[in-house]
Amino acid sequence: MQPIISIQQLNKRYASGLHALKDIDLEIERGEIFALLGPNGAGKTTLISTICGISRPSSGTVIADGHDTVSDYRAARAKIGLVPQELSTDMFETVLATVKFSRGLFGKPQNDAYIEKLLRDLSLWDKHSAKIMTLSGGMKRRVMIAKALAHEPQILFLDEPTAGVDVELRRDMWQMVRGLRDNGVTIILTTHYIEEAEEMADRIGVIRRGELILVEDKHTLMEKLGERELRLQLQQPLASIPVALSGYPLTLTEDGSELIYTFDSHSDHTGIAELLRKLDQHGIDFRNLRSRESSLEDIFVSLVRAS
Numbered sequence: 124m125q126p127i128i129s130i131q132q133l134n135k136r137y138a139s140g141l142h143a144l145k146d147i148d149l150e151i152e153r154g155e156i157f158a159l160l161g162p163n164g165a166g167k168t169t170l171i172s173t174i175c176g177i178s179r180p181s182s183g184t185v186i187a188d189g190h191d192t193v194s195d196y197r198a199a200r201a202k203i204g205l206v207p208q209e210l211s212t213d214m215f216e217t218v219l220a221t222v223k224f225s226r227g228l229f230g231k232p233q234n235d236a237y238i239e240k241l242l243r244d245l246s247l248w249d250k251h252s253a254k255i256m257t258l259s260g261g262m263k264r265r266v267m268i269a270k271a272l273a274h275e276p277q278i279l280f281l282d283e284p285t286a287g288v289d290v291e292l293r294r295d296m297w298q299m300v301r302g303l304r305d306n307g308v309t310i311i312l313t314t315h316y317i318e319e320a321e322e323m324a325d326r327i328g329v330i331r332r333g334e335l336i337l338v339e340d341k342h343t344l345m346e347k348l349g350e351r352e353l354r355l356q357l358q359q360p361l362a363s364i365p366v367a368l369s370g371y372p373l374t375l376t377e378d379g380s381e382l383i384y385t386f387d388s389h390s391d392h393t394g395i396a397e398l399l400r401k402l403d404q405h406g407i408d409f410r411n412l413r414s415r416e417s418s419l420e421d422i423f424v425s426l427v428r429a430s
């Protein structure tokens with residue numbers, strides 16, 4: 124199947140000279156949820172704005188559902204719904220009028236039943252005649268989602284959809300995003316909540332200083348880069364790792380009370396039995412041992428830190 128979005132050699136330089144996107148190549152599959160991760164200022168919003176045709180690329184092309192986002196802007200844009208990072212809407216308008224207006228902007232015929240369903244799905248229907256300025260922050264964010272979906276786009280961009288949203292609403296949003304995906308909408312979201320990417324995404328992209336440094340299926344990523352950790356709580360704190368153990372991938376916690384051994388969970392030979400024998404030989408006793416698998420968060424932190 125043709126990817127729904129195809130990005131080739133995309134570069135963006137701002138007037139300031141900042142090279143915000145560097146040779147981005149990326150294809151988004153139809154019907155997937157793609158999560159874009161990266162630290163502040165990495166270029167996530169710039170990438171989204173450029174794909175949506177809001178910001179012009181300095182070079183390279185973006186094709187959205189068969190339409191070039193520069194030369195065929197209107198057709199491409201009609202396929203896309205965008206929930207921007209910053210709330211931007213007329214606060215004096217009512218919810219219903221705002222959402223209807225957004226649909227009209229794309230030249231779509233009026234469809235009150237669709238708009239009502241959309242607002243009901245977002246738990247906003249009982250607020251449909253309220254002025255937006257009277258809503259809470261989380262409700263305003265949901266209005267932005269309703270606006271983005273008003274013209275029934277095939278592709279939805281969510282730029283930090285759950286920033287500042289409480290846990291319960293975040294879960295509701297995840298539910299809603301999955302529902303959209305089940306209806307065939309392709310979703311690209313950015314987030315700082317790794318937990319969100321871990322929970323929602325089919326694939327993950329990591330961007331750092333304008334470069335897309337990794338694109339991977341979520342499960343593959345966690346398997347490939349996942350390490351396991353064995354933590355041994357020692358009976359007696361150590362001042363340093365004994366020379367006899369220097370060949371092992373061990374670190375000592377700052378207070379010397381725990382030894383941490385990292386190993387590849389997919390290897391047949393973890394080396395744990397051997398390590399435990401060595402500890403015993405050298406009279407290092409431990410009270411307890413715990414094992415844990417690295418999370419997407421650990422993987423992300425190590426990717427972004429590495430230069």
Ligand SMILES: Nc1ncnc2c1ncn2[C@@H]1O[C@H](COP(=O)(O)OP(=O)(O)OP(=O)(O)O)[C@@H](O)[C@H]1O
Pocket residue numbers: 137138139141143161162163164165166167168169170208
């Ligand atoms: N309109 C602009 N003019 C000049 N530079 C800009 C503009 N918008 C963004 N930048 C710069 O481009 C870089 C990427 O910014 P961008 O907003 O894309 O980051 P981000 O990954 O979305 O960050 P955050 O997680 O904080 O939202 C930053 O260095 C930013 O200062």
Ligand SMILES: [Mg+2]
Pocket residue numbers: 167168169208282
């Ligand atoms: Mg941003």
